[in-house]
Amino acid sequence: MQSYSMDHMNHCFTGVDFSVNLCSGENEGSEPKRRVIGEMDFFSEDKKRVNSDHKVPSLSATQKEDLAINTGLQLTVNVSSEQSTLDDGLSPDEEEKERNMEMTAMRIEIGRLNEENKNLRNMLSQASGAYEALHMHLIRLMQQRDLNKRNSLNHNISTVADVTEMVEEPSQSSTEGGSRERSSPTPANSKNEMVLFDREGGRGIGKEEIIDRESNAWLPSREHAKLQQSKDADQAHEATMRKARVSVRARSDASIITDGCQWRKYGQKMAKGNPCPRAYYRCTMAAGCPVRKQVQRCADDRTILVTTYEGSHNHPLPPAAMAMASTTSAAVSMLLSGPMSSSDTLMNSSVFARTMLPSTSTMATISASAPFPTITLDLTQNPNPIQQQKPLNGSHFSLPFSPPPPTTTTTTPTALFGHALYGHSVKPENFPVTSLADTVSAITADPNFTAALAAAISSFMENNNGNKSSVNGNGRSHHTCSDNKIGSS
DNA sequence: CGGATTTGACCGGCGC
DNA sequence: GCGCCGGTCAAATCCG
Numbered sequence: 001m002q003s004y005s006m007d008h009m010n011h012c013f014t015g016v017d018f019s020v021n022l023c024s025g026e027n028e029g030s031e032p033k034r035r036v037i038g039e040m041d042f043f044s045e046d047k048k049r050v051n052s053d054h055k056v057p058s059l060s061a062t063q064k065e066d067l068a069i070n071t072g073l074q075l076t077v078n079v080s081s082e083q084s085t086l087d088d089g090l091s092p093d094e095e096e097k098e099r100n101m102e103m104t105a106m107r108i109e110i111g112r113l114n115e116e117n118k119n120l121r122n123m124l125s126q127a128s129g130a131y132e133a134l135h136m137h138l139i140r141l142m143q144q145r146d147l148n149k150r151n152s153l154n155h156n157i158s159t160v161a162d163v164t165e166m167v168e169e170p171s172q173s174s175t176e177g178g179s180r181e182r183s184s185p186t187p188a189n190s191k192n193e194m195v196l197f198d199r200e201g202g203r204g205i206g207k208e209e210i211i212d213r214e215s216n217a218w219l220p221s222r223e224h225a226k227l228q229q230s231k232d233a234d235q236a237h238e239a240t241m242r243k244a245r246v247s248v249r250a251r252s253d254a255s256i257i258t259d260g261c262q263w264r265k266y267g268q269k270m271a272k273g274n275p276c277p278r279a280y281y282r283c284t285m286a287a288g289c290p291v292r293k294q295v296q297r298c299a300d301d302r303t304i305l306v307t308t309y310e311g312s313h314n315h316p317l318p319p320a321a322m323a324m325a326s327t328t329s330a331a332v333s334m335l336l337s338g339p340m341s342s343s344d345t346l347m348n349s350s351v352f353a354r355t356m357l358p359s360t361s362t363m364a365t366i367s368a369s370a371p372f373p374t375i376t377l378d379l380t381q382n383p384n385p386i387q388q389q390k391p392l393n394g395s396h397f398s399l400p401f402s403p404p405p406p407t408t409t410t411t412t413p414t415a416l417f418g419h420a421l422y423g424h425s426v427k428p429e430n431f432p433v434t435s436l437a438d439t440v441s442a443i444t445a446d447p448n449f450t451a452a453l454a455a456a457i458s459s460f461m462e463n464n465n466g467n468k469s470s471v472n473g474n475g476r477s478h479h480t481c482s483d484n485k486i487g488s489s
Numbered sequence: 490c491g492g493a494t495t496t497g498a499c500c501g502g503c504g505c
Numbered sequence: 506g507c508g509c510c511g512g513t514c515a516a517a518t519c520c521g
């Protein structure tokens with residue numbers, strides 16, 4: 001009685017993991033059973049000689065189990081005792097011949113099973129790929145549903161952004177000479193816009209695409225088409241998000257806006273049609289953060305500072321920045337929602353304006369003109385009378401939700417615009433929604449601006465989830481830019 | 490001395 | 506193809 005494991009031979013012959021057990025116990029005492037492998041007749045195969053002196057280690061139980069799992073096969077080759085078979089009146093030559101024939105047959109069978117093993121692995125791999133693809137698709141759909149919910153809550157709009165339409169149907173009503181100067185509520189040269197949504201975050205398509213591609217062969221054609229459609233829509237959506245911009249106009253003497261992020265100035269240029277230079281800043285809070293902002297004074301009214309944010313942070317944002325991200329997120333959600341088919345869509349006194357900025361007359365102008373969909377928050381008009389009582393004594397904007405430093409309120413402004421989202425998981429639960437006015441009153445900042453912003457954020461928070469929490473004092477500005485001499489009036 | 494700012498050069502897109 | 510323009514780069518400079 002002997003129990004052989006053939007995995008060693010298998011390795012030797014094929015280099016593939018799988019084993020053949022040769023055991024004789026079951027057939028003990030009965031007619032010697034020479035082969036139980038499939039329907040192959042080992043002994044009718046070629047008589048090629050092989051070295052039968054392999055030392056054959058036994059498979060461990062775990063190895064056998066793995067084999068069974070990996071291949072879906074449990075192969076057992078039962079042969080009768082070598083001795084009882086081979087000693088049965090055979091000459092040594094015949095014994096060796098018979099043994100060699102067995103080995104040859106086993107090698108053939110091993111090859112066949114190896115092939116089957118490969119096929120099974122391929123199937124498993126394809127199934128995994130298809131599962132991954134579907135899983136990712138489900139996640140995307142859920143994210144989109146969440147976005148729709150938010151839009152519905154905040155803007156009474158339930159439709160998903162028809163991003164493709166926006167991308168493929170730029171405005172036909174460009175104004176003022178038309179060329180590159182797109183229609184904008186901001187002065188001719190104040191194309192300051194702010195991107196709110198993630199540039200890369202969570203929407204990586206590389207791996208997903210590979211999986212999809214791999215799984216295509218597996219999916220029914222209709223499912224495949226759906227998946228492809230969804231993928232295309234996502235890509236279009238991503239492209240739009242990358243280009244969508246929001247600009248904020250505010251009246252202030254401040255030369256810069258601090259927003260809880262660290263910025264490094266990397267350029268300044270005179271822009272056509274505006275005597276005030278435009279400054280370019282890059283976020284330095286994290287290496288490789290793609291967020292940029294532009295700061296420029298309005299040509300018509302140099303007390304108006306236009307700040308532009310572009311890109312999405314690749315790092316967690318300070319609470320203040322995230323709060324603003326929520327607000328502007330809603331703005332861009334609005335921007336990207338609804339059938340803004342062609343020309344610029346002015347939203348003055350619109351749903352957006354009323355919803356986002358209910359206590360002010362702030363105008364929110366949304367433009368879907370080419371090349372980028374743009375939203376402009378004009379916070380320069382009709383300041384909140386309550387806030388107007390507060391004298392302007394600071395040189396920087398301040399964030400409503402962050403208490404100012406006890407002594408140096410003007411030199412250490414709190415953050416204001418977080419703008420770009422960190423991924424899509426903005427959860428502004430750390431921001432107050434009930435005492436913004438008090439907070440705003442307590443800080444030294446441009447009252448007009450902060451009032452409008454406070455109203456906007458408050459409105460958004462309440463509409464969004466109603467979460468209430470205490471003021472987080474972590475919003476202290478880390479702005480490191482010095483006065484950039486942007487044509488202040 | 491290291492980091493931030495300044496500023497002229499450079500590049501790519503677009504219109505003519 | 507050329508020029509204009511916006512945006513970015515990078516060396517020089519500034520500043521704490």
